[in-house]
Amino acid sequence: MVVKTQFKGGEVTGLHVGARNVRRFFPKSIxxxxxxxxxxxxxxxxxxxxxxxxxxxxxxxxxEWLGFKAYFSQSNHGKxxxxxxxxxxxxxxxxxxxxxxxxxxxxxxxx
Numbered sequence: 001m002v003v004k005t006q007f008k009g010g011e012v013t014g015l016h017v018g019a020r021n022v023r024r025f026f027p028k029s030i031x032x033x034x035x036x037x038x039x040x041x042x043x044x045x046x047x048x049x050x051x052x053x054x055x056x057x058x059x060x061x062x063x064e065w066l067g068f069k070a071y072f073s074q075s076n077h078g079k080x081x082x083x084x085x086x087x088x089x090x091x092x093x094x095x096x097x098x099x100x101x102x103x104x105x106x107x108x109x110x111x
Contacts, residue, residue: 001025004080005066012067014058022055034092037065069097
């Protein structure tokens with residue numbers, strides 16, 4: 001699935017997963033997911049709002065990693081960065097920066 005960073009005032013504030021991706025990949029029974037970020041693995045809590053119109057993940061460690069990726073991926077800082085988020089086990093996802101072709105994102109993009 002394709003997800004994107006969220007910014008406020010030039011700082012990364014979270015990861016926007018998108019409502020379609022939430023319905024497809026995240027059972028409502030889970031409250032915590034594991035994210036594999038390069039060589040780092042972290043657990044992130046999912047708020048109740050995640051399933052009710054705010055499909056976003058907020059975690060300070062995630063934001064730091066996303067900020068690093070955004071800094072090196074964009075010439076204009078403060079713009080969204082699209083990332084690939086792939087299932088990697090039970091409630092575990094691998095997040096990586098990726099150049100994704102527009103036609104490959106149809107139907108799986110965070111909206």
